[in-house]
Each structure stands twice: as structure tokens, then as C-alpha cells.
Amino acid sequence: MNIASNCLRIENLSKKYVSEKDKVVHALGSTTIDIKENDFVCIVGPSGCGKSTLLRIIAGLEAATTGKVFFYGKELKEPTRDIGMIFQQYSLLPWRTVEDNIVLGLEFRKESNAIKKEAAEKFLNIIGMGEFRNAYPFELSGGMQQRVAIARALANDPKVLLMDEPFGALDAHTRILMQRELLRIWRDNRKTILFVTHSVDEAIYLADKIIVMSSRPGTIKKVIDVDMPRPRDRSNVLYGAMSNEILNMLDDEINKGNNYKIEMQDF
Structure with a gap:
């Protein structure tokens, strides 16, 4: 497969929900996206614009109202181990334990103990947590738990990682450390990553490409190529200019959304 070829194609995807009171909420408008192999793509947009819904549809966790998802040219109709979600x-x-959590997917696939042990060693080393292999989640910090979650997803060897606000609950310093860690893991493993975040700064720091979505029903407002070398310098004038551009777009969409706000849980 040519590295420049499309890994994922999301074609005319939309999603409507019906509330308990039979109110229809159009969460995701008709959306078409092409994702190249090994790209790191971030999605930003106002709350409720369908970012998480989009990931869940790609992962096969819920059905679209309209449209299709293609994976290397083949339509996806059910979950696949080639697409992991965090x-x-x-x-x-x-x-x-940490080790047993990492090999959970391999256990479901009934892999041998030797394969599970090899995978555990590999990914404990990747996330730098070999000394915590016998620890339980309650003994770990939030950042360490998220590293284990990433290792568990990688142990299944998916071609695509879908990440839904994975660092949203972390403190600012730990979040920056996890961003650097994720980039290191991505460089070493060369997965395709589709990453949802509310943080414009995080998107610019991480992504090859940023998809800016409109207010609900979410559609693609703009796709921005992040043409800055890594590691990225947050004091770079281009970094600041891109941040202002995206924040202004989001402000416009939030103002539009306030004109027809619906009192309903954020999808």
C-alpha cells in the first residue's frame, strides 16, 4: 500500500438522534473526509458538533443515519480489530494488573501465552512502565493509566487509532508530557491516528492536518495542513497565527450555535 493512499474515507456521513421526548437532534451533518495512511489528524469543533459521534461510527460502535465508511477501499459494516479506539x-x-490489561485484546483472541508475554514486554517497554507491570489501575496516576490504555490498543496492532479526548481529564503538565509521549509512540509505530480534542493548542502541537468542524449539525468548516516541523515550538509566530485563525473560526461557530441552542445532553 502506497503511504500516500487513503486509509479511511468517510463519505456523506450523517447522524440524527431521537430523544426520549421524540425530539430529533441532527448531531452530524453530511461529512466527507479522506485520511491518508500514517497521518496524524486532529478534529476540533464546538461542543455537540458530532466529533465523538463521528469516531464511534468509524469504530463501528453505532450506526450512521446516512453515508458510508471505507477502510482501504472496502466498506466497513462492523467493528474490526484493525481500528482501535481510546x-x-x-x-x-x-x-x-497493568500487564494483564495490556494483553486483554490478545486474550479475547485466544492468543498463546508466549504471544501475550512478548506483546506485554514490548509495550511495557514502549510506555516505559516495566516496573509497574504488577500494579493495579488504582495505584497509577491518570497519565500512567492513559499510557496503559494506549499500550492496550497498540497491542492489538490496529492500523488506525481513534482517540476521543484522551488527555482531557489530565492536568496541564501531565497533558503536555502525554502529548510528547504519544508523538514518540506514533513515530515508532507509524499508525494512522484520528484524534478528537477541544484544545486548539493540542491539535496544532500534534497534527499533520486539523479538521475544523462547524456547530451542530457538524460539518467540515475547513481542513488545515500544519506545515511546521516537529517538535513544534509554541512560541513560533506561525503557531500563534494558526491558533488565532482556528479560535476565530470556532468563536463564529459557537455564536451561530447559540442562536438555535437545544437543551439536550452533549452528543
Whole structure:
């Protein structure tokens, strides 16, 4: 597969929800995106614009109202091990050790103990947590738990990682450390990453490409190529200019959204 070829194509995807009171909420408008292999793509947009919904549809966790998802040219109709998802909540099993959490997916696939052991060693080394292999989630900091969640996803060897606000619950310093760690893991493993965030700074720091979404129903407002070398310098004039551009776009969309605000849980 040519590295420049499309890994994912999201074609005319939309999603409507019906509330308990039969109110229809159009969360995601008709959306088309092409994601190249090994790209790191961030999605930003106002709350409720369908960012998380989009990831869940790609992951096969819920159905679209209209449209299709293609993975290397083949339409996706059910979840696949080639697409892994990491949530904001770490979702670690509290009764399992770090090592046992990492190999959970391999256990479901009934892999041999030798394969599980090899994977555990590899990914404990990648996340730098070998000395914590026998620790339980409650004994770990938030950043350490998220590193374990990333290792668990990588252990399944997916081609694509979907990440839904994975650092949103972390303090500012830990968040910066995890951003650097994620970039290191991405460089070493060369996965395709689709990363949802509310932080414009985080998107610019991480992404090759930033997708800015409109207010609900979310559609693509602009796609921005981040043409800055890594590691990125937050004091760079271009960094600041790009941040202002995106923040201004989001302000415009939030103002539009306030004109027809619906009192309903943020999808």
C-alpha cells in the first residue's frame, strides 16, 4: 500500500438522534473526509458538533443515519480489530494488573501465552512502565493509566487509532508530557491516528492536518495542513497565527450555535 493512499474515507456521513421526548437532534451533518495512511489528524469543533459521534461510527460502535465508511477501499459494516479506539475515560479493568490489561485484546483472541508475554514486554517497554507491570489501575496516576490504555490498543496492532479526548481529564503538565509521549509512540509505530480534542493548542502541537468542524449539525468548516516541523515550538509566530485563525473560526461557530441552542445532553 502506497503511504500516500487513503486509509479511511468517510463519505456523506450523517447522524440524527431521537430523544426520549421524540425530539430529533441532527448531531452530524453530511461529512466527507479522506485520511491518508500514517497521518496524524486532529478534529476540533464546538461542543455537540458530532466529533465523538463521528469516531464511534468509524469504530463501528453505532450506526450512521446516512453515508458510508471505507477502510482501504472496502466498506466497513462492523467493528474490526484493525481500528482501535481510546476513550477519555481510561476504561482499564480495575481487577487486572497493568500487564494483564495490556494483553486483554490478545486474550479475547485466544492468543498463546508466549504471544501475550512478548506483546506485554514490548509495550511495557514502549510506555516505559516495566516496573509497574504488577500494579493495579488504582495505584497509577491518570497519565500512567492513559499510557496503559494506549499500550492496550497498540497491542492489538490496529492500523488506525481513534482517540476521543484522551488527555482531557489530565492536568496541564501531565497533558503536555502525554502529548510528547504519544508523538514518540506514533513515530515508532507509524499508525494512522484520528484524534478528537477541544484544545486548539493540542491539535496544532500534534497534527499533520486539523479538521475544523462547524456547530451542530457538524460539518467540515475547513481542513488545515500544519506545515511546521516537529517538535513544534509554541512560541513560533506561525503557531500563534494558526491558533488565532482556528479560535476565530470556532468563536463564529459557537455564536451561530447559540442562536438555535437545544437543551439536550452533549452528543
